[in-house]
Amino acid sequence: MAGKSPRSVAIESGIAVGLVTMLATGVALWGNGIEGQWWLPPLSGAAVGTVCFVLVYRQLGLYIQERVRIIYKTIRRLKGSTSHVNLDLRDDIVEQVNRDVMSWAESQIEEITILRETDTFRQEFIGNLAHELKTPIFNIQGFILTLLEGGMEDPEINRRFLLKAAKNVERMSGLLEDLDVITKMEAGNLDIELVPFDLLDILRETMESLEAKAKRNNIQLRLKKGIDGSKIMVKGDASKLVQVLTNLIVNSINYGKEGGHTEVRYYDADDSVLVEVADTGIGIRESDLPRVFERFYRVDKSRSRHAGGSGLGLAIVKHILESHGQTISVRSTYGEGSTFSFTLQKA
Ligand SMILES: Nc1ncnc2c1ncn2[C@@H]1O[C@H](COP(=O)(O)OP(=O)(O)OP(=O)(O)O)[C@@H](O)[C@H]1O
Ligand SMILES: [Mg+2]
CATH class of the missing domain: 1.10.287.130 (Signal transduction histidine kinase, dimerisation/phosphotransfer (DHp) domain)
Known part of the structure; x- marks a missing residue:
């Protein structure tokens, strides 16, 4: 029955039984020498064929409804869904059930993978x-x-x-x-309030607060102007963004090289402002780049331990920016330096 709909199975059975009945009636008439009733074989064939079609169609329908519904009920119960099962006897139901069961199994596997x-x-x-x-x-x-x-x-x-x-x-x-x-x-419990503020204000303030630390490490902090204007209004939670900048600049100092510099830049990017923190530090190997935003991830454990790092800084940075609907990316040349960049929505 594979590949056939219940309706076509019933039609085929009806035709087959109808043909056999027609033939049998013809032979019976001929054997008994009855003539002149040529219409009897096709009529009886058609009648029996139709009855057969109706019976097969009904029985098959009932059987499938009963059996298939059990399968669907199990799936739906497990899925927690209560939507109605709608089976069309004109379709290839086995194929349809197979497809649904497969997609259900796939979603289950996905769920199990996520749980694991x-x-x-x-x-x-x-x-x-x-x-x-x-x-x-x-x-x-x-x-x-x-x-x-x-x-x-x-x-x-x-x-x-x-x-x-x-x-x-x-x-x-x-x-x-x-x-x-x-x-x-x-847990999504961080209250982020998007309020317009002056990005330049915050850049200057954060850099000033880290000036002494940079000096101690013999690293120069610079601000590079990429947009004209004395104010650059963006939308966000200013105190959280100070935390982002602080984490990035502190990293650039901790993983910087003596005599090097950290440049904080800002550029116009349509309806956003692009902010970059670029250093001339030790850099990050390409294989480590995708992992630096993971919690507790440190490239060089002994060195970071020395610097007092626990590997949470960039994970926090990423979270804060994501809760602003923005993303952060990093590019780096090992041994030469790294650049972290993120966008902020203009106010
Ligand atoms: N500017 C950078 N240059 C080179 N490596 C960096 C830089 N920023 C981060 N890294 C690498 O990425 C790792 C993760 O950084 P992250 O800020 O998340 O943690 P941390 O600095 O070790 O600790 P924490 O910030 O929690 O005190 C660091 O341990 C370091 O190996
Ligand atoms: Mg850090």
Whole structure:
């Protein structure tokens, strides 16, 4: 029956039975020597054929409705859908059911894959978090033990170790703060208010606040003008965008080279403004580029650990920009420098 609709099966059965009946009636008339009733064979053939068609069509229809509906019911129940099953007996129902079951199976596989990924992701996240917290806690433990074991008596040592412990506490609280931001953003609880503000104001303010840090690392901070005008109005959450710029500029300093520079640029891009943070730092290998926005991802763990990074900065940056309906991209030449660019909607 594959490839045939229930209706065509019923028609074919009707025709076949009709033809056989017509032939049998003809033979019977001829055998009994009855003549002059030539109309009887086609009439009986047509009548029996029609009855046969109706019976087959009805029975087949009932059977399919019953059986196929069970399959659909199972699928719909699992899918949580209550929509009505509409079977057309003029179609190839087996093929139709096959198609629907296949698409259902595919969606199930997709769902399972997503669930598995989420689970792996959750495990990784907890693992990373434990790992990140372990270092500062062990350090603090070590400093406190040294103090308790006599260091406290030595005025030189006690101050130094307390300062070290305080620095580790600071690192831990920074990490927890970042985690709080990222969790809120992922749960969609981050309130982003799109308000017009002057981008130049924020660029200058952020660069000024990081000037001292850049100087300490012997890196020059520059602003490159790409649009004329003393004000560049864009729409967004100014305090969140300060965080974006800060994270990007701090990265450019942490992963910069002494004597190098970081250039913050802005350009006109139709109804948006393109902002770039370009450095002459260590650069990022092409294989690492797609991963730098992942949480906890660090290219060079030992170096970042030294710089106090936990690998959350760019993940936060990406989230903030996405909640503004914007995207961020990065290009880099390993050993020469990196450029991070994102857009903001003009106000
Ligand atoms: N400007 C850059 N130049 C070279 N590498 C960079 C640059 N910015 C980021 N990276 C690489 O990408 C990784 C992820 O950056 P991200 O800002 O997310 O984390 P982090 O700086 O290590 O820690 P955090 O920002 O949370 O303190 C960094 O560890 C670093 O290896
Ligand atoms: Mg960073």
